[in-house]
Amino acid sequence: MRSDPPARRAHLVRGAAVAAATLVSGIGVVAVATQAHAAAGCRADYSVNQWNTGFTGSVTLTNLGDPITGGWALTWDFAGNQHITQGWNGTFSQTGTHVSVTNPAWSTSLATGASASLGFNADYSGTNPAPATFSLNGVACTGSVPTTAPTTTPTTPPTTPPAGTRADNPYAGVKGYVNPEWKAKADAEPGGSRVSNNPTAVWLDRIAAIGGAAGSMGLRDHLDAALAQGAGYIQFVIYDLPGRDCAALASNGELGPDDLPRYQSEYIDPIAAIQADPKYRNLRIIDVIEIDSLPNLVTNTSGQAGATAMCDTMKANGGYVNGIAYALRKLGAIANTYNYLDAAHHGWIGWDSNFGPTADLMLQTARASGDVRNVAGFITDTANYSALREPYFTVATTVNGTSVRQSRWVDWNQYVDELSFAQAFRTKLVSIGFDPGIGMLIDTSRNGWGGPNRPTRASTATDVNTFVDQSRIDRRIHAGNWCNQSGAGLGERPTAAPEPGIDAYVWVKPPGESDGSSTLIPNDEGKGFDRMCDPTYTGNARNGNNLSGALPGAPISGAWFSAQFRELMANAYPPLS
Incomplete structure (x- = not known):
């Protein structure tokens, strides 16, 4: 269902120049943080992944005191x-050795x-000792609550809005609808009952x-069943654009x-x-709006390697x-609906030449x-x-x-992975004019990449291509491959608010x-045959002329594919019990 991205060879020189500019300007433009309400206690867990002259640092900050x-x-x-x-995941400033993150x-x-998870890239020379102390709103993070805490006015944490009114995060505090039609198909597969109670989207x-x-x-049937x-x-999933x-x-x-x-009067109006x-x-009715649409207007029109006449x-x-x-x-005029607009994925618009223009087009829309x-x-x-996380290397490695x-x-x-992309894209969207309250969803239904072929550590290879190929969780032949991928597994189960800025991990693709x-396969649903779904296809410029990596014996899009479901369970990560 995903359009493969255009060829990326044109990005080789341009991408390097932009990366250098980001490193020079990334810290200098942020304002020095101001402190808000004091906390009574906190813990800061600090770790690094370092090399000769640089490192990636991670800080997990946990508030142990008052909200x-x-x-x-x-x-x-x-x-x-x-x-x-x-x-990332905060506004960083540094003066000399002193660092502040708001x-x-x-x-x-x-x-x-x-907890809040913060991360950063940095350079150094000589030794790289960890900071001795951390402070949250001026209070040292000792891992416990001080006996005598600073005077502060406790605040009341926000409560979850009642159903029927707009929630900040519609996934928080409530259970999701389990589609009985999908559940029946999953239950009919050996071991399918292990996952069949997860909420999935209705297309x-x-x-x-x-x-x-x-x-x-139909739509009303599902709504009645949800009640x-x-x-x-x-x-x-709202998915029938002209x-x-x-x-x-x-x-x-x-x-x-x-x-x-027709789209307006016969499709959207009845919905x-x-x-x-x-x-x-x-x-809380969540509408995922038109998969594979706006990003195509950025990457697959004239002047782009993936241009098509229809785009x-x-x-x-x-x-x-x-x-x-x-x-x-x-x-959006309905009080209890929540529109989530499709934003492609990091392997499609993760290049600077696609990233900003896609955000701008979404704002225009x-x-x-x-x-x-x-x-x-x-x-x-x-x-x-696309893998949710690549644990053994980052873009700075x-x-x-x-x-x-x-x-x-x-x-x-x-x-190099979806979580870092989704969080960064959210920051970009807010910076250009979207409401600061927007949240991101990540479809984790098929990005687990578990099983025996999952790497367990970073490669020791000294060749960069060998290192990445041996270290990466995503086992596709090429990141542009999108159809019924061989070796894929179920990803994180649907979860509300798993990371900062992420409203939920979801299974939108059942x-x-x-x-x-x-x-x-001739059909009356308007669905064509795409060679990227053919396991014998040797590819095109958009996937580097590689094999498609697709499973054989697949039916038309949306139809049940038993062999794929069984493989997804076998390769699930986290594994199924």
């Missing part, structure tokens, strides 16, 4: 000549027992799906490039009418922007809806396979003096549903 609202600041002093060049705009609170991928196609449950389950949230999936064929849709009026029924006002058409006629803006406006607040957040890695960004796999990308057919 903090309104902002926090963590400070420390380096004992050597360490100099931070880039930081909370990001989207995370001003720190409840009792809550409304054609007009007929609203009422229920070919005997399947019967006592679910707090339910997830739908000229849909313009850079691939497996998920082409029923509407032609000029069918915007909005049903979701607005007061009967469902106590459900050029959809950019010229405004069908994607106007269609999505209409969906955001209609669905949100503004066209009448209010950027019609967007509650964004989702990355939808129906894709070097091998024998060579950056991993120069490897064939990373190919000058600024990110595990076991095919990405596309391995061979041509």
Whole structure:
């Protein structure tokens, strides 16, 4: 279901120049932090991954005292000549050896027992000793609560809003809807009951799906079932744009490039009418808006290596922007809905030439809806396979003096995994005008990459390509491969608020549903045959002319693919018990 990104050879020189500029300017532009409410106690766990002249530092800050609202600041002093060049999950400033990190705009609170994970890249020479002490809002982090704490006015942590009103995070504090149709298919597989109670999204991928196609449950059926389950949230994928999936064929849709009026009146309007029924006002209805759309207008139009005539058409006629803006406006007007706009993945827009323009196009589209607040957040890695974390190297890792960004796999990308990309993209979106309260979702349904082929440590190879290939969790042949990938596994189970800025890990692509057919299969759903789903295909410029890595014997997109589901369970990470 995911459009493969354009070839990246053009980024070799341009990417290196941008990386250098980031390292020079990344720290100098931030303001010195101001302290907010004092805390009564804290713990700071510090670790580094270092090489000859640089290191990546990690700090896990845990508040042991009263809840903090309104902002926090963590400070420390380096004992050597360490100099931070880039930081994330906070606003970093450094004067001499003194470092101050203030909370990001989207995370001003720190409840009792809550933690914040900060990270940074830095350079040094000589030795690299750890800081002796850390302080949170001026109080030393000793790992315990002082007997005599500084005088402070305790604040009350925010409570979860009642159902039927907009929550800051719609996934928090409530259980998700389990699609009984998907559950029945999963339960029919050996061992499937181990995962069948996880919430998955319902894909409304054609007009007929609203009422229920070919005997399947329709939109209202699912909403009624969610009420019967006592679910707090339910997830739908809004996926029927005119000229849909313009850079691939497996998920082409029923509407032609000029069918915007039909999209509005026959698709979005009926969905909005049903979701607005007061009967469902106590459900948090989450709408994932139009997979594989806006990023295609950045990476797959004229002037790009992955250009297609259909993407050029959809950019010229405004069908994607106007269609999505209409969906955001209609669905965003319902008090208990939450629109999450698809934001591709790090292996698609992780290069600077794609990263900023994609964010800008999303802002343009949100503004066209009448209010950027019609967007509650964004989702990355939808129906894709990019690893959530790469534990054995970062984008700052070097091998024998060579950056991993120069490897064939990373190919000058600024990110090596989904979590770092999603958090950075969120920061970018807020910086250009989106509401600071937006959250990110990451689809972890098929990015676990467990099983016997999962690396257990960093490679000791001195060649950068060998090092990356032996160390990476993502075992695909090429990061541009997206269809029914061999060797993939279930990823993190659906979880609310797992990391700063992340509203939830979700299973939006129901595990076991095919990405596309391995061979041509005629159908009445408008779904074409894409060679990227053919395991014998030797690739194209967009995936470096590599094999597709697809599983054989796959049905059309959305149909149940038993062999894939069983492999996903076998390779699950975390493993299934």
